[in-house]
Amino acid sequence: MSRRASRSSLGGDNGEFYLECKAAYLSIYDNIKDEIDSLEDLIQVLQQAGRNPSKRVLSKYWKSDTDHLTFDDFVDICKKEKATTADDLMKAFRKIDINGDGYISLEELYKIMTTKGEKMSRSEVKKMIDEVDENKDGRLDYGEFHYPEFCKMIMETTEECKKASRKIMEKKEQKRRKEELTKTSDSRSGSQISVKSAASVKSHTERPMSASSRSNRGASLAGSRKSLLSVDDLPKPSPRNRKSKGQAAATLPKLYEPKNLKEWTHTTSKGMFFIDEDTGNLLCHQYDLKLTEETSVWITIEPIKSRCQASDQIIDTALFILREKPDDDGNVLITFTQHRDSKGKYGVKCSLDAGNYHIIPFTTGSRLKKRESESSNPVKLLQRKEGKHTITKAFRKVLEDIFDLSDLDGNGTMSREEFNWYNIRTSDEEVGDDEWEVVEERLELENGEITKNGFLQLNDLEAEDSNGDEDDMWVTLESLGINKELVMDEACPFLVNVYTEDCDDAEFKVVAIEAMMDKLQRPLCQSVMEKGEATKVKGMKDLTMYTYFGDTRASIVLDNKSYSTVRVKLDCSGSQNCLSNRPSLEESFSVKSQSQIIAYHFTPEDEDEEWSVKCTEVIQK
Template sequence: MSRRLSRPSSAASHRSSGSSAHDSEFKVECKAAYLSVYDDLKDVISSEYDLSAVLQQSGRNPTRKILAKYWTDETDYLTFDDFVNICRREHATTTDDLMKAFRKIDINGDGYISLDELFRMLTTRGEKMTRDEVQCMIDEVDENRDGKLDYGERILYYSEFCNMLMSTTDECKKMSMKMMEKKERKKKRPSNTPRRGDDENIHGSRTSLRSNASVKPDGQGPSHSLRSVGRTGSKSSLISIDDMPRPSPRVKKDKVRTPVGSRSAKVSEPSNLRDWTHTSSKGCFFIDADEGGQIISHQYTLDLADDTNVFITMQPNRIGDAGFTDDGPVDTAIYVLREGSSSNKIVTFTEQRDSKGRYCVRCDLSAGRYKLVPFTTGCRLYERSAGRETKEVKLIKQDKEDKIVLSKTFKKALEDIFDMADLDGNGLLSREDFNWYNIRTSGEEVADDEWDVVEGNIELERGEITKTGFIHLNQMEAEDNDGDTDDLWVTLTSMGFNKSLVLNQACPFKLDVYTEDCRDASLEVMGLEAQAVMLEDAVCETVTAKGEVSKVKGMKDLSVYTYIGDARATVVVENQSYSKIRIQLDCSRSKNVVSNQRDLNYTLTVPSNTTVVGHHLIPRDEKAEWIVRCQESILR
C-alpha cells in the first residue's frame, strides 16, 4: 500500500521556515568566524592549533578532548564545510557552562571570585601572569564602573563576570561579521579605490576569542585565553605553546606525506597584500668550516610601533646554483621570538609554503621588538668532502702587456658576492653592507682609514660602492699581491665558493615582512650568528609542543617527539632523568627522505634533563610521496 505525503500544517510550515532561517543565520555566523581568521572560504585549516583558534572565534571553547576528536593522526587539513559540521556538533559556550566552570575557581565557596582565586587559577600553568596583570584584567571587565570591582573590594560576582564574558563573545561575533563584510566589500571594490575610508574604524580593532573570554564548557575552568577579557581591541593572549594540545603516547604508524608541490593545504597570501606596509632584506646561510661545519646566518630585529597582522615569507634567493639542487630547494624557515628583559620567547615560525613555494607564516603581533632567526635543517646544505672538489680554476691571468687581469669566471663570482652583500637590494654596497662582508671574509670591521681608501680609489654612487667599483677593488688587491691569489681564495671560500667557483657552501635567501596595521615597521640586520643554543631550544620547544610523543620502552623519563610539517620532519629526544643516555634513532626504513645527520641510523648522547634534536628529515624528491619511520633503542 502506497503512502501519500500530506501537506504540512501551517504550524509545521512555520517551524520549518523558522528552522531554515536559523540554519541560514548559523551558516552566516560560521562564515564570519572563518573569514575573521582566513581571507577566503577556500583556505583550509592546516593545524590543530588553527582549528582551536577558528572554533574560539565562533564562540566555542574546545577542550583537548574535543580537538583530538576532529584532528587525528591522519588529518592533514579541514575545509570550511568540515568546520561548519564541527560547529553543528559542538555547541557554543553558554552562561551555564561558565557558571559551572567558575564555581570550581571559587575555592572557599563564598559565592565570589576573589583576586587571589583568579590569580591562582591563571598562574598554575601556561604563560605566567603577574598579580598586576590579573588586577588589570579585572579592571577591564568593570564596564559599568560601579566601584564593585576595585582593588579594595577584591571580589567579582559570578553573574557579572559570566555575563561580561558572554557579552564579550557577542561582541566578538559582531566584529567577525564586520570583518567579513569588509573583506567582501574589498573583493567588489575596484583596484584603484583607496583602502581607507568608511572601513577605517575597523582597523586596529581586530577581535579574537584567543584574546577574550575562553572557558572550557566541561567544568575544567577557564582556559588561558582570559588575559584580555572585556576590551575588544586587545591582542595579548595567554595561549602559548604550553597550551597547545599534546597527543598521548601512541602506537606508532607510518607517516605518509603527499608530494610537497601537490598538497592543497597551503597558506594563502592576503588578498589585499599590496595595501600592506612592506619591508625586506636579503641574507645568507653559510657553512662555517672554522666552527666544525656549523651553519651561521644573518639575524634580524623587527620593531613594530603598533599591534598588527603580519605576513612573513622566506625563500632561497637564486644566485648561480646556490640554494637549489636537482631534488629541490634548500629548506628555509624563520623563527619569531619576542625580545624580553631576560630571555627571548618563541612566538611562531614558518611551518608551511604558500602557492608560490615560499615558506611563510601569518599571525597577529603586538607592538614591540622581535628577533627573527633564520633556520635551515642542513639536509641540503652541508659541508662537502674534499674528494668532491673539481679542478681549481684560475682567478687571474696576464695580458699582452704583462698586466694582471681578473679571469671571466672570477669576475662572475665577484658579481654574485656583490649581490649577496647587497642586503637591501638597491644595487649598491653601503658601508654597513661592506662592513659585514669584510667581517665575513677577514674577521675585521672596516676602519675609517680603510673606508677612506675605498672612497678615494673606486667608483661610488651616492656614497656607496657600485658593482664595477667592487670588482675594481679586488683587481687592486690582486695587483698589490703581485699575482698571489691566496687572499683572493680566502674571500671566495669564506663566501661559500669551492675551488671550481661553484657556490655550494652557502644559501642566499630573501626575507619579506608585510604589516597590515603598522606603518612604522623597522627590519634591521644584526649581523652573522651561529644557529646555536637559542635556535635549538626554539626548535625543540615547537616540536615538543606540536609533535607526537612516544615513551621509550622501559624508560619512564625518556620521550621521543616526532613533528611532521609541510616539508620537514623533526625527531626530538627529551631526557628527564638524572643521568645521560645514549639512544639510537633508526630512520633507515623511511622512504624518500634525507637527514641532516647524513646517516639515517644515528646515535646520539642526551645529557640529563635536556632536550635535543635527533634528526631533521625532508623529502629527497619533493615530487614524490615520503614516509617517515623512526625506531629508537637505548644503547647500554
C-alpha cells in the same frame, strides 16, 4: 563517517544553525568541499562553532583509523555536541578549584594552563587574573561575585567570534561569485581564460580570533586557546606515525599581506646562510629592529637565486622574532614564520611595542649541507695577459654575483658598512680607516659607495699583486660557500623585508654574522613545544617528545624534566619522501636533566608529493 545533512529542510532555527556551522567551517577552510584532515583542525573548527570538545568527545568522531571528515560530518557533530553553556563554565571552574575553597588561585590556574592544551606562561596567567580581580588578592571568586562576569566575558567573545566568522564567510562567498561571473563572462565571449578557485587551501591569516585563540589569551579568560570550558587533556596524536600531506608547491596559498601595505614604512636587507668550513655549523646574517613606537609589523623572508648558485640549492627559510631581554618567564621568543607561498616566501604579522628586537633567519639544514668532496680539476681564477696577471672571465662573473649579494640594501653600490660585512666574512677583519682611505683613493665610487666596477677594480689590483698565486682568492671564495668549480654549494642567499605600519623611523640593520643556533637554540625548542604535538616517551614519564609540523618543515624536540641525563634512540627510517638535517635517520641522543634538545628537522624531498614522518623511540641505559 559521511552522512549528509538535509540542507533543503534547514529553515528557521535550523537555517541559522546551518549558517553558523558554515561560517565556522569557512573561517578555517576556503570551501565547504574541503576536508578536515587532522584532529588539530577538527578541534579548531569545533571551537569556532562554540564547542569545546573533551578528549572523550573527540574520540567518538576522530578514531584511530579516521583519515578525514567532511563538512556534513562536521554539521552532524555540531548537532550532537551542543555549544557551551553557563553551567558548563561553572563545572569547569569547580574542577579547576583544586582545594575546593570557592576560589581559583594563581597557582591553581597556572597548573591547569601550563599542563593542558596550549601552554601559557605565568605572566600571561597572572594577566588573566588581574583582568577581573577587583580586590587584587591574586585569586578569583567564581561564585556569586565573579561568576556572571566570567560568563559574560566568555559568551560575548564567542558571539564576537561568530560575527567575525560570518564576515569571512560573506567575503569568501562574494569572491567565489565574482570568480564564477568572470568565468561565465569569459566563456560567453569565447575567451580561453580559466579562473581557478583557491579551494582546498587553508587561509591562516584570515581566520577570526576565536575564544580559544592563543594570541588574545593574555587579555581575558575568553581569549585563551586553553579554554576553561574543559579541564580534560586534549588528545595528542602520536608523532610516531604522522603523515603530513605535502601540497604541490604551485598550489600553496598566497600569503595574506596587509591590505594597505604600500602605505607602511619599508626597509629591506639581503643576507646569506653559510656553512662554517671549520665547524660545519650554519652561520647567517642577523639583524636588529629598533622601533620608537608601538606598531604592527609585517616581516617576510625568501631565498633568492644567484647565477653562481647550485641549481638545486634553493633551501627552506624562516624567521624568528626575539625580544632583546627575556620576559618574566625567561623567554625571548615572540613569534616565528610558519606559512609559506608557492615561491618560498614566508611571512608573519604581529604587533610590537617600542623597543629593540632581534630578527634571526633560520634554515633546517636539511638541504644546505657540507659538500662531500672537492673537485679535482679547479677552475682557473687568474690568467697572464700582456705581462701581468688578471682575473679570468669565469672568475669575473662570480665576482659580479658576490657584489650583488654583498649589496645588502640592493641600491647598486656597496657602502662602507656593507663592505665591512663582506670583509668580516672573507677575512675575519673589519675595514679600518686606513683601508677605507685606500678604497676612496683607488676605486670607483658613487655617492661615497663602491660601484660594481670599483669592486672588480679591487680584485684586479689583488690579481696584479698575487704573482699568479690564487690561494688567497680561493680562501675568499670558500668563505662564501663557493667550490673549486665556482659554484655556490655551501651557502644560500635570502631577502628579508620589514614593513611597519605606525613607526616611520624604524631601524633595521645587520648586526652580526654568527652561528644561527647561538640565539635560536632555546627559542626554537620553545616554538616546537608550544605549537607542536606532545607524546610521552614510553618507559620514561618525565621525557616528552614534541613534534611540530609546518607548511614545509617538521621538527622534533625532546624535553627531559627528570633529574638525570637520559639517552634515547630515535628511529625515523620509516619516514617517506623526507630530507633530514641529520646524517642518519636512526640516531641516539643524550638529553641532560631539566633541558631540551632539537633532535631532527625534516623537509619534503619532493614538495609535489605526499611526505610523512614516522618516528619510534627507545630509552637506552
